[in-house]
Amino acid sequence: MTPLLKVRNLQVAYYARTGEVCPALAGVHFDLNSGEILGVLGESGSGKSTLAAALLRLLPTNAHIGQGSVLFEGKNLLEASPQELQKIRGGRIGLIFQEPSSSLHPTLPVGQQVSDVLAAHQPLDRRSLAEKTSQLLATVFPADADRVSHSYPHELSGGQRQRVLIAQAIACGPSLVIADEPTASLDPTTQQEILQLFRTLRQKFDLAMILITHNPALLADLADRILVLYAGRVAEIAPTEKMLSSPQHPYTAALMRCLPPQAGEAQRARKAPLCVIAGDPPDLSPQARGCLFEPRCTEAMEVCRREEPDAFAVSATHEVSCFRFAR
Amino acid sequence: MQPLLSVGNLVKRYAAPRSSGPHDKLAALDGVSLSIAPKTTVALVGESGSGKSTLALCIACLERPTSGTITFAGIDLAALDENRQRQFRPQIQLVFQDPSSSLNPRWTALEIITEPLLVQRRFTKQERIDKACALLDRVGIPRKMANRRADELSGGQKQRLAIARSLALEPKLIILDEALSALDCSVQAQISNLLLELQSSLGLTYLLITHDFAMAGHLADQIVVMDRGRIVESGSAERILSSPNHGATCSLLAATPRIAEAHVELVIS
């Protein structure tokens, strides 16, 4: 089965006005199949938000996409014309940005903002448009869809705004939805509701998703596979179970050890210091040599300082970019 | 042992604005009582709208409660006028969730820490700088960052700076209002270690406001659960996490995202 999305060697760099170049993504590659949920796990500076924007070419003007290809349904998005891109955005790929409070137009009613997405991709008359909009809102707002439709963003709660963003993303029945930190500013209960909504949507519409977050616990019950991003590179990619129970890459393993003891589990010593990842965030300048995690790695080898590792296969579905796994 | 802080039947009502959505009704405190023993950590857990931040603001004397008592080191703060309250401010400090908005991005790290010292008017310029450098060392910010502007620091460093600022006046109680929520996992671990270390070496008392039960369970001695302006359950951390009683506690615990037990066991070993 051909993958829905094939990303190969995606490179993105930001150009500062002083002429400095800051590489944000340096050769990201992964596949995504239909109906699959891929979790992208990354901390600040890993390039996760850049990845979301780069896939649909929504980067700011000072960003430059280098080599690489993003093949979606057979078409390379990096070479698509503006018209083709406009049809794909929202039409075939839905996007849910961070920060629901600032991702909605402040002075338009929420219902209209959903209608606009529909109208942009489907030639509908006014009545069908209104009908489809209310159906859509009813999917994400089981209760008071009608009242919400006429509200303005500042009259809604964080969770409600997030649902509107989801409605906009799925409006035209896309085959892929990219969600960037969709539950970041929400309460735990609301968070669970949104995650449940994602599960329902995946079931109903056979939706593929790329879920970007810095919290591994969110991906545990939702994602099929997890991709770990470090310093703009893929550190490890594996099925969720494998990734959470036996992460292979030193960074992923260290990250999992950092987590506080899970609420309700057999108690480790409470108030004992947590494991941390020593060292500073990675040096992203273009002059950096070798594996970017090497300064903080407890298992670094000589070669790690000189060269960057390729992705080595640990199993058919598990790849790690670390020299410890080189054949 | 006498509690450091004890809140008695605190009530706070706001006039609700008209024509706002139901979620906008400002949380009232509806008869809240709790006590915090010195050198311990109490975690205040609840949904947004449950009143936790309102309680924190009242304790820090930034909001005046409608009725009730706030006894700190034997004195009822709620009954004092603003001038007398101000004398107690140095002893109760706050660290907020988002360091990008609680720190002036244009000021340098040094300026941010020396500001509270400046306001107190008790120290000479050299004393202020010395104290500030000592604090930077304490929280693990390299000296070379002292003259960097706040917006040039990373998220974790900013939060360390916020903690250093709160330590400047040698407080007894630090209120951490979702101070760890916005941080990455690895940074959360570092900051929580820092907080534990500061507590044991400086004898600090923490009131940790959070909706993350995992962090609460890890850092706190006592957990207090709030729902709609009231305390619905409180007890030792172990007890609350292993056998919660109240419905609100149970649903919050259930909602906390977690990696399944099987996964975690393997990681530890």
Place this chain on the structure above:
Amino acid sequence: MRYVLRRTLHAVFLLLGVSLLTFLFSSLTPGNYFDEMRLNPQIAPETVAALRAQYQLDRPLPLRYLHWLNAVAHGELGFSFAYNSPVGPLLWVRARNTLLLTVTATLLAWLLALPLGVWSAARFGRAPDRVLSWMTASLLVIPDLVLALGLLILAVRTGWFPTGGLVSVGFEDLSPLRKLGDVAWHMTLPVIALVLAALPMLIRHVRASVAEILEAPFLRAAAGHGIPHRKLLYGYALRAAANPLISLFGFSVGTLLSGSLLVEVIMSWPGLGPLLLEAILARDLYVVIGGVLLSMVFLVGGNLFADMLLYWADPRIRTAASAK
């Protein structure tokens, strides 16, 4: 509704205050119409005194003001010494002429500024935007006086346009359609002068507000949903950038009577401007006060209008206002 009433009440108080100040200042300026008369040896001093009494100039200031306020409330704006007629009708005719000019010019300027500003903002920092910025900066630097004079010279040299006035000689005999055409022909140059004077500022404001909004997250999000480019610019960006522009529009409305004085004088357009100028020079008290008051009504009204428009356009203001 309460919002409207509150703002209207503010406006009324403001107008009263302005009228008092204007009255005060004009009365306190040295000299009055009759000083000139006194210098004329052919007029007997008794006549001057009688005329002064007739115009009540010998009563104390507060009484004069109250008397005048009373008259205004009844719709009489006083009496013009120079023209020897009530101020009211005099002002209306001239104001009507001015409004003809300024309403046309304002509408035209805004209709041009909006698309040009949006176009410029969409290409912010790139060559086309820079060229337009350079052009507007140059236009901004040229004083209105020079613009008007320049156009006048054009009219004189080429004869394509009349060099002044509202209508041509023999206007009365023209057919209605021809009359319209005649007025339009006379209006062309003054309108061009006014538009050229106002356009650069408007374009820059539109450009700045829209450029700022184009960086906003919700616009990127809308682009991510595939909203077509034109709708993004006008339906989303311009709409979100509307607040400062609405205030500016209110200001445009506010200066409908007062902004064209210079152009009117130079191009001999029989509007409020030249009338006021003459009246000030001739110490024709009530005309000055009446003219200033009328301008103020427009200014305050314009602001009020902008407030109403903001209230209607921005739901956040509605929420905040009803919360108070």
